[in-house]
Amino acid sequence: MENNLPILPEPRSIVTERHLLPPAPPMGILLDMIQSTRNQAIALAGLTQAVLLVQQIAKEGEADQESMAVSIGSTLKIDAESVEDVYGGLGGLRKGLVKLRQQLGDKLHIDPENARYGALLVLLQSKLEKRPRAREQVRAGVEKAAACARKSSLLDESVLEILAETYHDHISPLGPRIIVSGERIHLTNPANAHKIRSLLLAGIRSAVLWRQCGGSRLKLLFNRRRLGHELQNLLEQL
Numbered sequence: 001m002e003n004n005l006p007i008l009p010e011p012r013s014i015v016t017e018r019h020l021l022p023p024a025p026p027m028g029i030l031l032d033m034i035q036s037t038r039n040q041a042i043a044l045a046g047l048t049q050a051v052l053l054v055q056q057i058a059k060e061g062e063a064d065q066e067s068m069a070v071s072i073g074s075t076l077k078i079d080a081e082s083v084e085d086v087y088g089g090l091g092g093l094r095k096g097l098v099k100l101r102q103q104l105g106d107k108l109h110i111d112p113e114n115a116r117y118g119a120l121l122v123l124l125q126s127k128l129e130k131r132p133r134a135r136e137q138v139r140a141g142v143e144k145a146a147a148c149a150r151k152s153s154l155l156d157e158s159v160l161e162i163l164a165e166t167y168h169d170h171i172s173p174l175g176p177r178i179i180v181s182g183e184r185i186h187l188t189n190p191a192n193a194h195k196i197r198s199l200l201l202a203g204i205r206s207a208v209l210w211r212q213c214g215g216s217r218l219k220l221l222f223n224r225r226r227l228g229h230e231l232q233n234l235l236e237q238l
Contacts, residue, residue, distance in 0.1 A: 035214030037223065039083040041100070041230040043213050044220075046074055046087055046206035048103065049096025050199045051117045057192050057199075058182025067095050068195070069154045071202040075163065076146040076154070086209060094238055101231045104224050113181065120178050121200065122217075125207035127174040134170050141166030142201075157191065164197035171204060 050071045056063040070092030080086045087093050102109050128134055145162040152159065172178075178200060186192050220227070 034083065034212060037226050037230050038234070039213040040210055040215045040219070041097075041227055041234060042083050042087070042090070042093065043206050043210035043215065044227070045093045045096035045100045045231070045234075046071070047096075047118055047121065047203050047210060048100040048114065049093060050203035050206060051114050051121070052095060052099050054117065054180060054196050054199045054203075055114060055182075057195050058180050058186055061183070061186040061189070061192060063195075064095065065155065067092065068199070071199055072154050072160070072163070075142060075198075075202045075205045076149055078146070083209065083213060090234060090238055094235075097231055097235050097238075101228060101235065104228045104231070117178060117180075118203070120176060121203040122207045122210075123176070124171055124174055124178075125204050125211070128171060128204065129208075129211075131174070134174065137170045138166055141170070157194070160191075160194040160198045163201050164194040167197040167201040167204075171201070 049067060053063040053068055053071060070087050073088060074086050077086050084090055084093075090097070099111070099114065103111060103115060128138070141162060145159050145166070148162060149156065149159045180187065180196060187196075
């Protein structure tokens with residue numbers, strides 16, 4: 001039996017300006033190099049993968065640990081030489097690339113829940129972008145989590161708790177709140193709640209990167225075929 005339970009206001013930091021919310025082209029990449037359909041596809045796959053993992057935890061109580069580490073690691077990534085380097089290479093985004101290609105394909109295979117969560121994260125990111133104080137608080141939370149991860153691991157409970165609190169305290173209140181559907185037994189588990197909020201924060205980070213790469217709702221609407229072609233090329237590289 002499924003329950004619609006609100007994911008409480010989320011943790012307090014998202015990533016520093018250099019991480020999640022850089023106002024300028026991140027990681028020293030030239031703007032004309034960053035703004036490409038290929039990079040938009042990679043960032044959108046990162047967002048899609050984070051949402052997919054949220055769905056799996058909410059409904060099954062678990063998700064692929066390797067994919068989770070990639071998503072959480074992208075939130076804490078400070079420096080990178082390319083967009084794909086934010087995710088440690090294309091290999092860790094396989095699930096997101098496959099799911100996004102499905103979402104852009106035949107309407108019969110579209111996952112409306114995944115699309116809804118993704119759209120809400122993009123909306124939250126746009127609201128966060130207009131609130132300097134909230135961005136600073138998210139940055140502080142992400143930096144705290146990164147410091148903790150250096151002493152333990154990316155998926156350590158303390159790291160996930162910090163990221164979850166950051167999302168809960170500083171992003172969720174911006175609204176609209178994302179109501180995650182799933183099994184009550186999984187949603188009421190504190191460890192799962194931390195994972196879900198941490199992954200929502202990872203989705204915000206990918207939404208930021210997607211915007212920086214030139215992504216927009218209009219481009220997503222009118223360039224679906226081109227984006228799908230790029231996704232196929234990326235998958236063939238794996």
